Amino acid sequence: MTLDDLFLLTLKDIYFAERQILAALPKMAKAAQSDQLKQAFIAHREETEGQVERLQAVFEALGKRAQGTSCEGIKGIIEECEELLDGVKESSPVRDAGLIACGQAVEHYEIARYGALIAWSTAAGKGDVVALLQSNLDQEKKADTLLTRLSNSINSVAATAA
Numbered sequence: 001m002t003l004d005d006l007f008l009l010t011l012k013d014i015y016f017a018e019r020q021i022l023a024a025l026p027k028m029a030k031a032a033q034s035d036q037l038k039q040a041f042i043a044h045r046e047e048t049e050g051q052v053e054r055l056q057a058v059f060e061a062l063g064k065r066a067q068g069t070s071c072e073g074i075k076g077i078i079e080e081c082e083e084l085l086d087g088v089k090e091s092s093p094v095r096d097a098g099l100i101a102c103g104q105a106v107e108h109y110e111i112a113r114y115g116a117l118i119a120w121s122t123a124a125g126k127g128d129v130v131a132l133l134q135s136n137l138d139q140e141k142k143a144d145t146l147l148t149r150l151s152n153s154i155n156s157v158a159a160t161a162a
């Protein structure tokens, strides 16, 4: 297996993952109590649509068909989030604290994947591909930072909730 093969497999993995995230974000927005958190999930869903398009452009640049491959990692993260939130009362501020932790687990997964893809395409001298992937990575990092910022106030409220 070459580095190009490894790249393509990982690209298929994140392509699948982004589409799973596209489906999960509206549910997370619906579950959020805080308006700011709700808006953050809705806005990131819109960004994710653009990310899927950029990934399609990466496949195209490589002369490959855009195709996902089942990503057990993201499925596991999303499943665990659902399990975690299952036991939390709908009106509880603890729910938002849990949603932020889940959202950040997703962002960190994406950041790890894009980090590797960017390193590999940089090494291979594929500047056009690097630029597309870097745009996605920048958005994931921004989303992660926003969740950290929102967690400051949300966690303090959750800490005193019964």
Ligand SMILES: [Fe+2]
Binding pocket: 018, 021, 048, 051, 110, 140
């Ligand atoms: Fe994403």
Ligand SMILES: [Fe+2]
Binding pocket: 044, 106, 107, 110, 139, 140, 143
């Ligand atoms: Fe993301």
